[in-house]
Amino acid sequence: MAEASSANLGRGCEEKRHEESSPESVPPGTTISRVKLLDTMVDTFLQKLVAAGSAGPRLPSGGQPVKQAFSWAACRLPRGRKAMGSEFEPSSTRAFRLPHSLCPLWPSRRPSGIPEKDLHSAMAPYFLQQRDTLRRHVQKQEAENRQLADAVLAGRRELEELQLQVQARQQAWQALHREQKELVAVLREPE
CATH class of the missing domain: 1.20.5 (Single alpha-helices involved in coiled-coils or other helix-helix interfaces)
Structure with a gap:
């Protein structure tokens, strides 16, 4: 009987963990893969981060998942800048600068x-x-x-x-x- 009650307590804890960490409902007695658990934890963390207001200037829209919004925000370059190799150079001043190979102060x-x-x-x-x-x-x-x-x-x-x-x-x-x-x-x- 002690084993059964501890097993029920363990299942109850698992169910509580699944309910707290995932917005989706998980049937009791099933196990979640590590990848899905990590994905759920990241989503939860990002949602709490957005709710706390420290997400920065680009908040996700209503129909867009939080994780996707943050990944797109991280990949975007600032406006008016163009990627050139590993360095960023303003596109408006690009014509007035020497190429990096000719400028001794900025070796690539x-x-x-x-x-x-x-x-x-x-x-x-x-x-x-x-x-x-x-x-x-x-x-x-x-x-x-x-x-x-x-x-x-x-x-x-x-x-x-x-x-x-x-x-x-x-x-x-x-x-x-x-x-x-x-x-x-x-x-x-x-x-």
């Missing part, structure tokens, strides 16, 4: 399915741009360093010239001083 990339290739195709232009920027910065810094090095060498040459002038003046002063001593010595001898 399509995922290959291999993460390494996709990462390489996405990151390579960025790294090349960074490398070029760093090269220009290094060249600019090297040119500035060359100018500073030339200025330092010119300053050293001026210092050498000034040292030579100081040595020449010192030698001239020493020679003059020696001559003065000799002259003074010659003048003092007669006494």
Whole structure:
């Protein structure tokens, strides 16, 4: 008797589940396939979503199933836009833009399915741009360093010239001083 009551409770739960999850009535004792159960759950979820008001701007019409309305809404492109490969471009400005193959800022990339290739195709232009920027910065810094090095060498040459002038003046002063001593010595001898 306990088994019969638990079996009835189980059937009652199944019937309750079927009644809650499906708008169609299901005879007791029948099983529902997983696909149909999933389809029913999705329909119920979408109906509750629409009832909550968070479905977005395109609500289904009265004769259209909710699931179909959402699938069509997801597949539609925004107005005034035309699909071109994997990118969308406004149809009114299409004539004024360069093709993607000629524009270096917008290389066309399509995922290959291999993460390494996709990462390489996405990151390579960025790294090349960074490398070029760093090269220009290094060249600019090297040119500035060359100018500073030339200025330092010119300053050293001026210092050498000034040292030579100081040595020449010192030698001239020493020679003059020696001559003065000799002259003074010659003048003092007669006494």
